[in-house]
Amino acid sequence: MFEVFKKELLELVRDRKTLFFVLALPMLIFPVIMGLVAFLGSQAALKAEQKVHTYYIVNEQNSEQFAERVFYHKSFKKYDGKHQFLSIEDLKQAVQSGAIDVGIYLEADPTQTIEQGEQASWQVVFNDAQSINFIYDRLKSIANELSDSLREQALVALGVDKSKQAAMLQPILVSKVDTADKRENIGEKLGAFIPYLLIPLVLMGASYPAIDLGAGEKERGTLETLLLTPVTRTQLVLGKFLTVLLSSLACATVTVLSMAIWVSVAISFVELDTIKSAFSSVTGVDFMLIFALLVPIAAIFSSLVLAISIYARTFKEAQNYMAPLSMGVFLPIVISLMPNMVLNAKTALIPVTNVALAIKEIVKGTVDYGLLSMIVLTSIGLAALLLAFCVRWFSKETVLFR
Structure with missing residues (x-):
C-alpha cells in the first residue's frame, strides 16, 4: 500500500498544474477575493456618494422650503431642460428616458394639511434597481427635517412646551440590550460565507489528482500493469486514496493558513473598530x-x-x-444559510451542512464541542463507508474495463 502511495505521490509532485491548483491557488484566492471585493465595494460606494442627480419637482409652490433645501444640496441639480412634467406618469417616463434621475411630486402643502389634521402625501419617482442608491434616503432626510420643524411649530402653537414634546410624541422609549458580543454579531453575518470558500477548495484539492489516478491510468494504459503487481486491490485503492487525501489536506492546510494570515493582515489595516475588535478574538485554536x-x-x-x-x-x-459534483457540494452549503438554520443534534448529522454550520459557530465563538465531536465522528463514518464502496468498485472488472 505504501509503495503505491509513494509512487502516486511522486507522480503528483511532478505535476506542476496539480500543484498550482492544490497549493498556489488557495494562497492567492483569499487576498484576491478580499482585495477585489473591498476595492469594488469602496469604488461603487464612492461613486454613488459623489454622484450628482438631476431632479424635477412638480407643484414646487406647495413647499418652497423643501424645494430650496433640495436646490442647495450638493447631491442634486435642478433639471434645466425645456420639457415640463405635470404628473406621476410624466415623471416616470422622464426617469425611464434618462431625462432626469429623480422626480418629486408634492401633492399638498404640509403647512395647510397640518392645520386640518391631515398628512401631506409626497412621492419620489426614481429607479431603485441600482445596488447602491442614496437618492431616496437623502430626499427623505430633507423632508424629515422639514417635517420635524413643522411639527414643532404646530405643537408650540397648541401650547405644548418644546421640552415636553419628545415625551408627548413618544411616551414609551424602548431600547434593546443585546447579549451577543461584537464577534458573535459579525460572525453570524460573515461566518456563513467562509464555507463557500473553504469547502469547494478542499474538493478541488482532491479532484485533480483523483482524475489522474483513476481515469488517467486507464487512458495511459498503465492500470493493467499496476494490476499485475503483487498488491491486492484493497492496497491499491488505499494507496491511491492516501495520495488524494494528502492532496486534499494540503489544499485545506494552505487554505486555512492563508485565511488566518490574510484575516490578521486585514485586521491590522482595516479602519473599522467594530470588525477589528470582533475578528481580533479569533485565535489560532479556532x-x-x-x-x-x-x-x-x-x-x-x-x-x-x-x-x-x-x-x-x-x-x-x-x-x-x-x-x-462541484455544483452538488454547494447545495448543502446553501442549506446552512437558510433562516433559522442552526447547529443542533439533527443538523449535525447532515453531511457538509454540519461542517458549514460548525465553521460559522467557530467564527462566532459559540461552538458546542459536543456537537463538534458528533460532526467529526459522523463525517469519519461516512468517509469509511465511501472508501469501502470505492474498494468494492475497484474490485469489479466490469467497472475497471468498461
Whole structure:
C-alpha cells in the first residue's frame, strides 16, 4: 500500500498544474477575493456618494422650503431642460428616458394639511434597481427635517412646551440590550460565507489528482500493469486514496493558513473598530478547529472523487462527472444559510451542512464541542463507508474495463 502511495505521490509532485491548483491557488484566492471585493465595494460606494442627480419637482409652490433645501444640496441639480412634467406618469417616463434621475411630486402643502389634521402625501419617482442608491434616503432626510420643524411649530402653537414634546410624541422609549458580543454579531453575518470558500477548495484539492489516478491510468494504459503487481486491490485503492487525501489536506492546510494570515493582515489595516475588535478574538485554536472539521470532509471527497474517477473511461469523462459534483457540494452549503438554520443534534448529522454550520459557530465563538465531536465522528463514518464502496468498485472488472 505504501509503495503505491509513494509512487502516486511522486507522480503528483511532478505535476506542476496539480500543484498550482492544490497549493498556489488557495494562497492567492483569499487576498484576491478580499482585495477585489473591498476595492469594488469602496469604488461603487464612492461613486454613488459623489454622484450628482438631476431632479424635477412638480407643484414646487406647495413647499418652497423643501424645494430650496433640495436646490442647495450638493447631491442634486435642478433639471434645466425645456420639457415640463405635470404628473406621476410624466415623471416616470422622464426617469425611464434618462431625462432626469429623480422626480418629486408634492401633492399638498404640509403647512395647510397640518392645520386640518391631515398628512401631506409626497412621492419620489426614481429607479431603485441600482445596488447602491442614496437618492431616496437623502430626499427623505430633507423632508424629515422639514417635517420635524413643522411639527414643532404646530405643537408650540397648541401650547405644548418644546421640552415636553419628545415625551408627548413618544411616551414609551424602548431600547434593546443585546447579549451577543461584537464577534458573535459579525460572525453570524460573515461566518456563513467562509464555507463557500473553504469547502469547494478542499474538493478541488482532491479532484485533480483523483482524475489522474483513476481515469488517467486507464487512458495511459498503465492500470493493467499496476494490476499485475503483487498488491491486492484493497492496497491499491488505499494507496491511491492516501495520495488524494494528502492532496486534499494540503489544499485545506494552505487554505486555512492563508485565511488566518490574510484575516490578521486585514485586521491590522482595516479602519473599522467594530470588525477589528470582533475578528481580533479569533485565535489560532479556532483555525485549528476549522482545519479539524475539514479533515473528515477531505476524506469524504477523496473517496467520492476516486470512485468516480475509477468508473470513468477517460480523463475527459471524469472531468464531466466532477462538474455536477462541484455544483452538488454547494447545495448543502446553501442549506446552512437558510433562516433559522442552526447547529443542533439533527443538523449535525447532515453531511457538509454540519461542517458549514460548525465553521460559522467557530467564527462566532459559540461552538458546542459536543456537537463538534458528533460532526467529526459522523463525517469519519461516512468517509469509511465511501472508501469501502470505492474498494468494492475497484474490485469489479466490469467497472475497471468498461
